[in-house]
Amino acid sequence: MSAPFTTVAGLAIPLPVANVDTDTIIRIEHLLDNGRAALREHGFAALRLRADGSEDPACALNQADLAHAPILVAGRNFGCGSSREHAVWALEVRGIRVVIAASFGDIFVNNCYQNGVLPVTLEAPQVDALLEEAQARRPLTVSLLEQRITTTDQRHFAFSIGPWQRQRLLSGGDDIALTLADRAAIDAWQRHDRGHRPWIWSAHS
Amino acid sequence: MKPSTLFDKLWRAHVVRELGDGWALLHIDRHLLHEMSGAPALTELMERGLPLRNPELTFATADHILSTAPGRRGDSYAPGAKLWRSLRTHCESLGIRHFDLDSGEQGIVHVIGPALGLTLPGATVVCGDSHTCTHGALGALAFGIGSTEIVHVLATQTLAQRKPRNMRLRFDGAPGTGVGAKDLILSAIGRYGADAGSDYAVEYAGDAISRMGMEARLTLCNLSIEFGAKYGFIAPDDTCIEWIAGRLHAPQGADFERAAAAWRQLRSDDDARFEREECIDASRVAPTITWGTSPEHAMPVDGVIPDPAHADAATAAAWRKALDYMALEPGRPIAGTPIDFVFIGSCTNSRLDDLRAAAAVVGGRKVAPRVEAWVVPGSAAVKRAAEAEGLASLFTAAGFQWREPGCSLCVAANGERVPAGARAVSTSNRNFVGRQGPGARTHLASPAMAAAAAIAGKIVDVRCSA
Ligand code: SF4
Numbered sequence: 001m002s003a004p005f006t007t008v009a010g011l012a013i014p015l016p017v018a019n020v021d022t023d024t025i026i027r028i029e030h031l032l033d034n035g036r037a038a039l040r041e042h043g044f045a046a047l048r049l050r051a052d053g054s055e056d057p058a059c060a061l062n063q064a065d066l067a068h069a070p071i072l073v074a075g076r077n078f079g080c081g082s083s084r085e086h087a088v089w090a091l092e093v094r095g096i097r098v099v100i101a102a103s104f105g106d107i108f109v110n111n112c113y114q115n116g117v118l119p120v121t122l123e124a125p126q127v128d129a130l131l132e133e134a135q136a137r138r139p140l141t142v143s144l145l146e147q148r149i150t151t152t153d154q155r156h157f158a159f160s161i162g163p164w165q166r167q168r169l170l171s172g173g174d175d176i177a178l179t180l181a182d183r184a185a186i187d188a189w190q191r192h193d194r195g196h197r198p199w200i201w202s203a204h205s
Numbered sequence: 206m207k208p209s210t211l212f213d214k215l216w217r218a219h220v221v222r223e224l225g226d227g228w229a230l231l232h233i234d235r236h237l238l239h240e241m242s243g244a245p246a247l248t249e250l251m252e253r254g255l256p257l258r259n260p261e262l263t264f265a266t267a268d269h270i271l272s273t274a275p276g277r278r279g280d281s282y283a284p285g286a287k288l289w290r291s292l293r294t295h296c297e298s299l300g301i302r303h304f305d306l307d308s309g310e311q312g313i314v315h316v317i318g319p320a321l322g323l324t325l326p327g328a329t330v331v332c333g334d335s336h337t338c339t340h341g342a343l344g345a346l347a348f349g350i351g352s353t354e355i356v357h358v359l360a361t362q363t364l365a366q367r368k369p370r371n372m373r374l375r376f377d378g379a380p381g382t383g384v385g386a387k388d389l390i391l392s393a394i395g396r397y398g399a400d401a402g403s404d405y406a407v408e409y410a411g412d413a414i415s416r417m418g419m420e421a422r423l424t425l426c427n428l429s430i431e432f433g434a435k436y437g438f439i440a441p442d443d444t445c446i447e448w449i450a451g452r453l454h455a456p457q458g459a460d461f462e463r464a465a466a467a468w469r470q471l472r473s474d475d476d477a478r479f480e481r482e483e484c485i486d487a488s489r490v491a492p493t494i495t496w497g498t499s500p501e502h503a504m505p506v507d508g509v510i511p512d513p514a515h516a517d518a519a520t521a522a523a524w525r526k527a528l529d530y531m532a533l534e535p536g537r538p539i540a541g542t543p544i545d546f547v548f549i550g551s552c553t554n555s556r557l558d559d560l561r562a563a564a565a566v567v568g569g570r571k572v573a574p575r576v577e578a579w580v581v582p583g584s585a586a587v588k589r590a591a592e593a594e595g596l597a598s599l600f601t602a603a604g605f606q607w608r609e610p611g612c613s614l615c616v617a618a619n620g621e622r623v624p625a626g627a628r629a630v631s632t633s634n635r636n637f638v639g640r641q642g643p644g645a646r647t648h649l650a651s652p653a654m655a656a657a658a659a660i661a662g663k664i665v666d667v668r669c670s671a
Contacts, residue, residue: 019501023640027639031241083350104403105403106403106434162225164224175365176255186361190232
């Protein structure tokens with residue numbers, strides 16, 4: 001279940017590191033922690049903390065003015081690796097609703113949609129341009145209705161998203177309820193399949 | 206009809222409803238659960254008052270947060286005990302088949318699924334785990350999913366997914382001595398990048414694949430996600446179909462014959478179009494090892510550690526960070542680097558063929574002094590078989606620890622860790638920062654290379670390890 005998404009405006013966190021994996025976003029042992037508050041505390045520890053455990057002031061994720069920034073501009077292949085949805089929750093607890101990168105881990109993308117977080121894929125030079133805005137602390141406006149990102153000097157960066165996925169983000173809500181409303185179609189599919197591929201249905205013995 | 210790829214066919218066969226713009230509601234034929242992501246999802250299902258739609262298509266085992274210490278029990282590692290118990294209780298009350306510790310069939314979910322005949326060609330297989338792509342080795346449409354998606358499958362036996370593009374990656378030619386599936390796929394990831402398969406479904410083909418045994422194919426497909434691909438698979442052939450015959454939960458008798466006839470149809474049409482095609486000459490691939498903190502940091506073991514001075518700015522920055530974390534110097538040969546730890550295990554390389562390959566390299570030799578070396582079989586069945594054919598005693602005589610099945614040092618979620626600063630050669634699939642424990646330095650390699658490193662106490666070219 002996720003909150004509806006329309007327009008997000010604010011500062012963006014610059015994180016120009018390629019291949020930030022979901023292990024880096026949230027270490028596995030914190031998947032056992034109770035509640036999402038732990039995700040805020042431990043999220044991105046590998047990037048935020050120095051070897052002695054102290055916060056690295058050079059890391060944008062530690063900078064006070066970006067503590068509630070709703071946008072993240074990331075390096076290519078962001079969210080690769082493990083399927084842990086906690087990686088998206090670790091973004092959410094920081095208030096991040098939009099992630100912009102040249103490419104993403106595909107499972108991470110699905111997990112974003114499940115939580116009302118918008119993953120925006122752009123060409124590398126466009127990501128670089130937005131990264132500059134982020135570094136200069138100039139806010140961005142992300143409009144899902146218009147499918148574009150706008151800078152303070154009115155440059156527009158259009159992005160694509162499927163109409164079905166867009167509608168789901170705009171309305172928020174619960175996928176399971178939506179699918180259960182289609183129960184008859186699933187029943188019919190399974191009835192046909194039992195005759196067609198009986199071997200799929202006989203493993204549980 | 207328009208020529209189709211195998212992926213197109215598998216996809217089409219499972220569409221319950223088209224949702225527009227490439228999205229479809231797909232039927233899920235096999236849902237595999239493990240304690241870490243599965244147990245909390247079952248709890249959520251119950252809390253939301255939703256019934257489990259198809260218990261007969263749902264299977265479970267524990268692997269991630271179980272201790273693998275000899276003689277362990279489900280609750281030996283306290284932080285995981287709760288999830289293991291919760292999985293057990295939920296499976297009992299919901300009628301889910303659970304391959305628990307006392308069943309004799311427990312193991313890493315991606316090892317037992319295929320081995321028990323649960324994974325079948327043409328089936329959709331999901332699990333709350335990114336290495337579900339492993340099952341694609343059997344011609345299954347298998348992919349990893351997140352927590353919310355797990356609950357969706359439990360409640361509806363379907364998932365809404367967007368169809369990715371098609372890629373074919375061919376491996377042609379005969380690999381040289383000491384080169385196996387792990388080397389082939391690592392070198393592909395090194396060449397094309399860790400996001401090359403992003404938004405693609407990748408079919409592996411070519412004569413090197415046709416000649417490959419099923420366990421090697423499982424290793425290859427396992428690393429699809431490290432190539433950026435959620436789906437990686439191989440068309441089922443006679444090797445595959447014969448391998449499945451007689452497995453515990455596979456169809457039997459006339460049922461099997463009928464299934465096999467259908468499975469033989471599962472291939473890409475000759476003139477099918479792939480948005481991307483790549484070809485690798487397998488005969489030119491050397492034993493491969495990673496030097497950095499992304500699987501794309503792969504290199505031939507007889508090469509020198511790359512120099513950021515020769516890369517573009519963004520890559521150079523990443524390489525410097527990785528070299529720093531790994532405490533390596535550019536321009537030096539990687540072979541000869543002293544190591545502290547060896548891990549042979551994980552859903553990549555913990556099957557019987559993997560253990561045999563490692564044992565063949567060990568021979569009668571001993572693990573180098575000061576090196577800690579572990580062998581963690583992928584399942585109770587692999588463990589039994591390895592003990593029966595003398596592999597276990599060979600490993601223990603050489604000084605390896607012989608442990609209980611589970612994920613262990615692959616993910617370090619069960620209290621087992623490579624110590625900070627220690628350097629490990631590992632047969633697993635991820636060399637991410639801290640993956641094997643905070644500060645641990647991981648080099649990914651094949652079981653043969655890992656065994657050779659254990660004996661030598663340093664990274665060595667397995668072709669020179671006699
Ligand atoms: S062995 Fe490693 S990669 Fe495989 S399922 Fe377990 S934790 Fe994941």
